[in-house]
Amino acid sequence: MASSSSSSAVDYSSFLSDLAKSRKENPIRGLLHLELEPGLLSLLAGKPNPTTFPITSISFKARNPLSADGLEEDEYTLSTAEVSTALQYNFVAGVVPLVEWVLKLQAFEHKRKLDPAWTVTIGSGGQDLIYKAFSALVNPGDPVLVEAPVYAGVIPIFESMGSPPIEIETDADGVDPASLRAALAAWPSDKPRPKVLYTVPYGNNPSGATTTTERRKEILALASEYNFIILEDDPYYYLYFGSAPRPPSYFSLDTEGRVLRFDSLSKVLAAGLRLAFVTGPLPIIRAMNLHTASANLQANSTTQVIAHAVLSKWGIKGLQAHTSGVSTFYRAKRDVFQKAMERHLTGLARWSVPQAGMFFWFELVLPPGGDSKELIETKAFKAGVLALPGQVFYPGGRKTSFVRASFSLLDEDQVNEALRRLAVVIREEWGG
Ligand code: PMP
Numbered sequence: 001m002a003s004s005s006s007s008s009a010v011d012y013s014s015f016l017s018d019l020a021k022s023r024k025e026n027p028i029r030g031l032l033h034l035e036l037e038p039g040l041l042s043l044l045a046g047k048p049n050p051t052t053f054p055i056t057s058i059s060f061k062a063r064n065p066l067s068a069d070g071l072e073e074d075e076y077t078l079s080t081a082e083v084s085t086a087l088q089y090n091f092v093a094g095v096v097p098l099v100e101w102v103l104k105l106q107a108f109e110h111k112r113k114l115d116p117a118w119t120v121t122i123g124s125g126g127q128d129l130i131y132k133a134f135s136a137l138v139n140p141g142d143p144v145l146v147e148a149p150v151y152a153g154v155i156p157i158f159e160s161m162g163s164p165p166i167e168i169e170t171d172a173d174g175v176d177p178a179s180l181r182a183a184l185a186a187w188p189s190d191k192p193r194p195k196v197l198y199t200v201p202y203g204n205n206p207s208g209a210t211t212t213t214e215r216r217k218e219i220l221a222l223a224s225e226y227n228f229i230i231l232e233d234d235p236y237y238y239l240y241f242g243s244a245p246r247p248p249s250y251f252s253l254d255t256e257g258r259v260l261r262f263d264s265l266s267k268v269l270a271a272g273l274r275l276a277f278v279t280g281p282l283p284i285i286r287a288m289n290l291h292t293a294s295a296n297l298q299a300n301s302t303t304q305v306i307a308h309a310v311l312s313k314w315g316i317k318g319l320q321a322h323t324s325g326v327s328t329f330y331r332a333k334r335d336v337f338q339k340a341m342e343r344h345l346t347g348l349a350r351w352s353v354p355q356a357g358m359f360f361w362f363e364l365v366l367p368p369g370g371d372s373k374e375l376i377e378t379k380a381f382k383a384g385v386l387a388l389p390g391q392v393f394y395p396g397g398r399k400t401s402f403v404r405a406s407f408s409l410l411d412e413d414q415v416n417e418a419l420r421r422l423a424v425v426i427r428e429e430w431g432g
Helices: 018-022 029-036 080-087 096-109 126-137 152-160 177-185 213-226 282-295 301-345 372-382 412-429
Strands: 059-063 073-077 118-123 144-148 165-171 196-199 229-233 259-264 276-281 349-351 359-364 402-406
Touching: 018 126, 018 282, 073 301, 080 301, 096 118, 096 276, 096 301, 118 126, 118 282, 126 152, 126 196, 126 229, 126 259, 126 276, 126 282, 144 152, 165 177, 177 213, 196 213, 213 229, 276 282, 301 349, 301 359, 301 412, 372 402, 372 412
Parallel strands: 144 165, 144 196, 196 229, 229 259
Antiparallel strands: 059 073, 118 276, 259 276, 349 359, 359 402
């Protein structure tokens, strides 16, 4: 059973970046909670008077995952109080009922006791929170440990900070602890040590890999031995369709407060809501909140209230029913894609089968010296297929014959046609 994080195990002040330490509280935002004092007359915030807002009600429909076929639609009409919260400024960390709901979800889902050492904050998508986490923890020029290949959306973050990425090798079982240990053990004593490891543990983007339980434990042990924090970016957690039991999250295995976990509602409720949450050590999240207070004040109140209305009506059981339906959907998509891969690309590519997420990562079998960049960007595109060459997922832009294909959207006929076209292009490389 996982125990709660103990703030004494980690000196968080040694992890915070100079920028994070220099950030000051936004003088208004820091006082907003005082407005909740009963009887207080607040002349504080520059909140617009809501009687001038033209939107007076918010109604929508959402499928009910607990209904007999899961397709029945519930009508939602937000209460007057919810509408006024939805339309007004709110707290930096998020709208209180959503924050509280998410805290309970995280405690339940990751088997962690509610404990003041860890907390949650709502953000405008995982991307927003990941950016703020890097900014809170990494000084410009500090090295960062990143799995390779890595989610292309984080590369510009550490590049813009001038922070050299230390690429840790991965395979179909996720991050390779031996590669991580080798990088850390050989670290020169006169250079700043890496303070963070960024990893996507389920249905990795781009590799599709889900890190095994054994490796997660080894990586956590290395985090303790070499004193770093794991940035567990987990937008595909609920899109796991591999065998049971699923590997536990890093956050659930963490006993020292070394994990900062990112969940996103993008793949669970809707990407356009732009909602995600970060869970982890209070001092780091507080530093991120100071960033939010000066960058964008808070995540969107309206979508937070809408998400809370849906989640609180469903309860955790409803969320489980919904996400189980979502993962079943993606498993079927994976099966279709796998069958089409076997049909069209046998002998022309190598792959391992993803157990979560929405990506197939495959290595083209090309004539010596070949790589996927030109083939995918130019030749395949001309033949009417769009995919991503593996190179964009390596910070150093290494040459690779890997390709990332998303199996989320296309139907069976379209997948077969796309892979048939790709097969023609690969055969042409062989002169056939
Ligand atoms: N991390 C990973 C690994 C992703 O694949 C994505 C979405 N492509 C994100 C973060 C950002 O997602 P969002 O901002 O929508 O939560």
